Amino acid sequence: MRTKMLFxxxxxxxxxxxxxxxxxxxDLINYINSELAPLADLEAEAIEKYESVVGINYTxxxxxxxxxxREVVPTYRKFVDRLEKIRPRTKEVQEVHELYIEAANIQYNxxxxxxxxxEQSDIGLVTIANENLFESRRLLRTYENxxxxxxxxxxxxxx
Numbered sequence: 001m002r003t004k005m006l007f008x009x010x011x012x013x014x015x016x017x018x019x020x021x022x023x024x025x026x027d028l029i030n031y032i033n034s035e036l037a038p039l040a041d042l043e044a045e046a047i048e049k050y051e052s053v054v055g056i057n058y059t060x061x062x063x064x065x066x067x068x069x070r071e072v073v074p075t076y077r078k079f080v081d082r083l084e085k086i087r088p089r090t091k092e093v094q095e096v097h098e099l100y101i102e103a104a105n106i107q108y109n110x111x112x113x114x115x116x117x118x119e120q121s122d123i124g125l126v127t128i129a130n131e132n133l134f135e136s137r138r139l140l141r142t143y144e145n146x147x148x149x150x151x152x153x154x155x156x157x158x159x
Contacts, residue, residue, distance in 0.1 A: 025154040027090040031097065032158060035086045039079055043104075046076035050111070065118045073111050080104045096146045103139035106132050 049071045110132035117125035151158045
């Protein structure tokens with residue numbers, strides 16, 4: 001199950017130099033290089049821990065539970081908290097960033113729902129958590145597409 005956010009997207013913004021200042025371009029470059037880049041490792045750590053105990057790596061509910069409660073949920077909560085503190089200066093970057101926040105919060109809630117599902121032995125909660133993970137991935141794809149389109153529009157190459 002792939003639940004990666006920007007972990008799979010290299011966060012480098014390159015600029016085609018022009019003869020005028022573009023506030024959205026400046027904000028986008030700052031957003032990617034200065035605001036998001038420092039969070040990538042935190043997000044990656046949480047996702048890697050989660051993926052190490054689910055899917056083909058699954059061995060037991062107790063291992064999933066302990067990994068979630070001790071490592072994934074606290075680390076991902078820290079990631080979301082820091083993500084929510086980012087305040088882009090321009091409306092265009094703010095709108096794109098809000099999609100990322102929404103996707104990250106949905107994913108965080110899915111992790112918490114998995115904990116509750118294990119605690120309560122409730123398969124219905126597992127179904128809801130999986131639907132939320134799917135929704136988070138869908139929103140992430142939308143976020144990445146809009147981020148790339150914004151970069152194209154403002155001459156920022158995102159690799």
